[in-house]
Amino acid sequence: MYAQLVETGAQRLRGVDEMSAQEQAFQQRIDAGVKIEPKDWMPEGYRKTLVRQISQHAHSEIVGQLPEGNWATRAPTLLRKAILLAKIQDEAGHGLYLYSAAETLGVSRDDLLAALHSGKAKYSSIFNYPTLSWADIGAIGWLVDGSAIINQIPLCRCSYGPYSRAMIRVCKEESFHARQGYDIMLALCRGSAEQKAMAQDALNRWWWPSLMMFGPSDAESVNSAQSAAWRIKLHSNDELRQKMVDQTVPQAEHLGLTVPDPELRWNEATGHYDFGAIDWAEFHAVLKGHGPCNRERLRTRVQAWEDGQWFRDALVAHAEKQTSRAAA
Numbered sequence: 474m475y476a477q478l479v480e481t482g483a484q485r486l487r488g489v490d491e492m493s494a495q496e497q498a499f500q501q502r503i504d505a506g507v508k509i510e511p512k513d514w515m516p517e518g519y520r521k522t523l524v525r526q527i528s529q530h531a532h533s534e535i536v537g538q539l540p541e542g543n544w545a546t547r548a549p550t551l552l553r554k555a556i557l558l559a560k561i562q563d564e565a566g567h568g569l570y571l572y573s574a575a576e577t578l579g580v581s582r583d584d585l586l587a588a589l590h591s592g593k594a595k596y597s598s599i600f601n602y603p604t605l606s607w608a609d610i611g612a613i614g615w616l617v618d619g620s621a622i623i624n625q626i627p628l629c630r631c632s633y634g635p636y637s638r639a640m641i642r643v644c645k646e647e648s649f650h651a652r653q654g655y656d657i658m659l660a661l662c663r664g665s666a667e668q669k670a671m672a673q674d675a676l677n678r679w680w681w682p683s684l685m686m687f688g689p690s691d692a693e694s695v696n697s698a699q700s701a702a703w704r705i706k707l708h709s710n711d712e713l714r715q716k717m718v719d720q721t722v723p724q725a726e727h728l729g730l731t732v733p734d735p736e737l738r739w740n741e742a743t744g745h746y747d748f749g750a751i752d753w754a755e756f757h758a759v760l761k762g763h764g765p766c767n768r769e770r771l772r773t774r775v776q777a778w779e780d781g782q783w784f785r786d787a788l789v790a791h792a793e794k795q796t797s798r799a800a801a
């Protein structure tokens with residue numbers, strides 16, 4: 474699939490003869506599986522692609538705290554609350570590793586955050602949907618973290634050293650997150666009829682947005698070919714989306730829930746599930762800022778940034794004092 478992704482995009486990519494000797498040597502290192510480190514020479518396009526993807530990924534982690542934060546004060550038991558708080562804290566940590574990885578490419582965290590706050594930078598479409606019931610917290614862990622793992626496991630082997638290393642730890646934590654989500658769904662599905670209905674409702678609302686997390690179809694994905702050639706992407710969007718469906722449908726069956734797709738069926742010939750068409754108009758509307766919660770999410774992030782100004786100022790003042798004391 475990786476070879477196919479590179480091949481299909483080959484017409485759009487520059488041929489070897491168009492590359493400078495330095496670019497050719499870089500591509501050879503990538504093809505040989507050598508990790509690229511911050512001080513290595515790299516084409517400007519490679520650096521920009523990584524800054525774009527890693528920073529969007531970082532933004533997704535911190536904006537992704539917000540839908541779950543909605544339930545921190547309303548978790549049904551003390552244990553569930555402690556677990557949820559730990560998970561939300563993990564997401565902040567993932568954001569920090571990722572901003573640090575992006576900084577190794579010569580961008581500042583302040584600039585990246587300014588791009589998020591101005592609405593210029595993207596973050597994952599999934600976090601623009603509301604969390605209406607406790608079951609949504611289960612569905613996020615199960616479906617959203619589940620999808621994030623499928624997308625991120627290959628990133629542990631991507632060509633850029635700091636990103637690949639950050640992903641190893643992130644994936645370990647995401648795997649715990651997915652299990653806790655499934656555990657919530659299991660408890661609800663084994664509970665009262667009302668609780669099971671809540672779980673079904675959450676699945677109904679989160680299923681399609683979760684499939685959209687993997688990005689546009691391969692035919693529409695503008696960045697895939699180049700990212701595959703640079704081994705930033707090791708699998709295509711559609712390939713990972715199919716993996717998510719194949720993995721998740723049996724889990725839904727085990728829960729006794731129905732995936733909200735009348736066209737979903739097992740295809741004996743392909744060995745995969747066939748599934749219905751994704752509403753790409755909805756996906757693009759969310760990307761343009763017209764999802765149910767886009768405005769609220771950005772407003773909350775900007776407010777948090779402004780509220781934290783005094784703390785950042787205090788940290789800088791403290792560091793300056795330490796430096797001047799050491800110099801004296």
Ligand code: FAQ
Pocket residue numbers: 525526529530531533534536537538564595596597598599613617618621624685686687688689693694695696697700706710760
């Ligand atoms: N939402 O040509 P492609 C998580 C954009 S972390 C918004 O296919 P690419 C953990 C894309 O940026 C979730 N925008 O692009 C968690 C591009 O626009 P641009 C985040 C999207 O980069 C759980 C344009 O569409 N994970 O969930 C989306 O090759 C629970 C064309 O698309 C990552 O970021 C989307 N869904 O492939 C946290 C993983 N899809 O930039 C809290 C790393 C596409 O040219 C709670 N990222 N776009 O203006 C990736 O693997 C890739 O960037 C893709 C997109 C696969 C997301």
